[in-house]
Amino acid sequence: MAMAESYPGRSSLTSFIEKLGGKIRNEFNLEGTNGVVMFVKNNVEKWKSIPINLAVIGETGVGKSTFINTIRNLLDDDEGSALVGVIQTTKIPTPYNHPENENLKIWDLPGFGTADFPKSTYMKNIEAEKFGFFLILSSSRFKLDDVWLAKEIKKTNKTFFFVRTMVDRNIKDVNGRRTNKIPETKLLDDISKECRAVLRSGGFDDADIGLFLIDSHTPNRYEFGKLGRELINAAPEKKRDALTLSITTLTSEMIEEKKILLEKRIWYFAVSSGVVGGIPIPGLGVVFDAALLVEEAIRYRNQFGLNEKGLQKVAKWLKKTS
Numbered sequence: 001m002a003m004a005e006s007y008p009g010r011s012s013l014t015s016f017i018e019k020l021g022g023k024i025r026n027e028f029n030l031e032g033t034n035g036v037v038m039f040v041k042n043n044v045e046k047w048k049s050i051p052i053n054l055a056v057i058g059e060t061g062v063g064k065s066t067f068i069n070t071i072r073n074l075l076d077d078d079e080g081s082a083l084v085g086v087i088q089t090t091k092i093p094t095p096y097n098h099p100e101n102e103n104l105k106i107w108d109l110p111g112f113g114t115a116d117f118p119k120s121t122y123m124k125n126i127e128a129e130k131f132g133f134f135l136i137l138s139s140s141r142f143k144l145d146d147v148w149l150a151k152e153i154k155k156t157n158k159t160f161f162f163v164r165t166m167v168d169r170n171i172k173d174v175n176g177r178r179t180n181k182i183p184e185t186k187l188l189d190d191i192s193k194e195c196r197a198v199l200r201s202g203g204f205d206d207a208d209i210g211l212f213l214i215d216s217h218t219p220n221r222y223e224f225g226k227l228g229r230e231l232i233n234a235a236p237e238k239k240r241d242a243l244t245l246s247i248t249t250l251t252s253e254m255i256e257e258k259k260i261l262l263e264k265r266i267w268y269f270a271v272s273s274g275v276v277g278g279i280p281i282p283g284l285g286v287v288f289d290a291a292l293l294v295e296e297a298i299r300y301r302n303q304f305g306l307n308e309k310g311l312q313k314v315a316k317w318l319k320k321t322s
């Protein structure tokens with residue numbers, strides 16, 4: 001998987017730490033403790049200044065606003081959330097900042113083929129070049145227009161995924177009044193096949209198409225987490241950390257991604273602390289640790305939603321989904 005390239009695997013960890021130690025020792029020799037603090041900060045805070053623009057496209061009612069709220073870890077009535085169930089009156093692309101990373105913008109884009117956004121000028125009108133990723137949403141089978149759009153995006157070499165929303169409703173519709181329930185896996189498989197048939201008719205091979213079946217109300221179910229992971233994997237290396245640290249935690253896949261990344265980050269602190277702590281000036285190591293480690297420890301807690309606000313949110317989600 002692409003992940004292995006950017007994160008030190010177990011076998012390459014020793015050389016990663018050795019190299020890091022060399023760089024940090026160098027900083028210390030040149031600039032003292034401040035140099036080391038700056039070096040670590042520059043490296044671990046780099047992600048905050050990297051802009052990421054994610055486009056969410058689909059007709060009114062397919063679940064764009066809901067998806068945008070969920071990926072930002074917001075419930076529909078939270079402050080700053082996108083209005084759900086509201087017919088779009090604004091026909092211009094609307095950005096929503098991620099609450100924890102204002103450089104991550106998720107854009108609500110109007111569907112195409114309307115009078116305001118004719119197909120012929122759609123890519124130009126939405127300023128397609130500014131987006132790194134495109135998610136094409138549908139709450140039923142995809143249409144040939146979706147396939148057309150995907151082809152246009154493919155021409156620009158950008159990443160795109162198909163996202164089939166509201167699968168929970170389909171399952172409920174079929175099984176709601178049956179005594180002998182059809183297994184969920186079979187129903188999901190049917191939805192997937194139905195979607196893929198349309199995409200295949202447009203010339204997309206199953207192998208090169210990312211299709212994810214989700215329910216934005218319960219992101220810990222179905223393929224919401226898998227979608228988050230694939231977004232991270234598809235991101236250019238320099239954007240990967242920013243996405244990992246920003247995307248909502250509510251899936252096991254994201255918890256795993258965050259764990260891997262935070263494990264890498266911790267070496268910056270451990271090695272620096274070792275280098276600075278090894279200098280025979282009493283108290284220097286303690287000061288250094290206090291300056292950097294407290295902040296990072298708070299970040300770890302926040303990343304896993306283990307602060308008060310995060311825990312309240314999890315409680316709210318659980319209450320809502322149980």
Ligand SMILES: Nc1nc2c(ncn2[C@@H]2O[C@H](COP(=O)(O)OP(=O)(O)O)[C@@H](O)[C@H]2O)c(=O)[nH]1
Nearest residue numbers: 060061062063064065066084085086166215216
């Ligand atoms: N069950 C379920 N309902 C959803 C999902 N996504 C959106 N909805 C509901 O579908 C309706 C339209 O959603 P909205 O996000 O406003 O769609 P938009 O017009 O594309 O922005 C709202 O009532 C949402 O609560 C989903 O994944 N599962």
Ligand SMILES: [Mg+2]
Nearest residue numbers: 064065083086
């Ligand atoms: Mg909307």
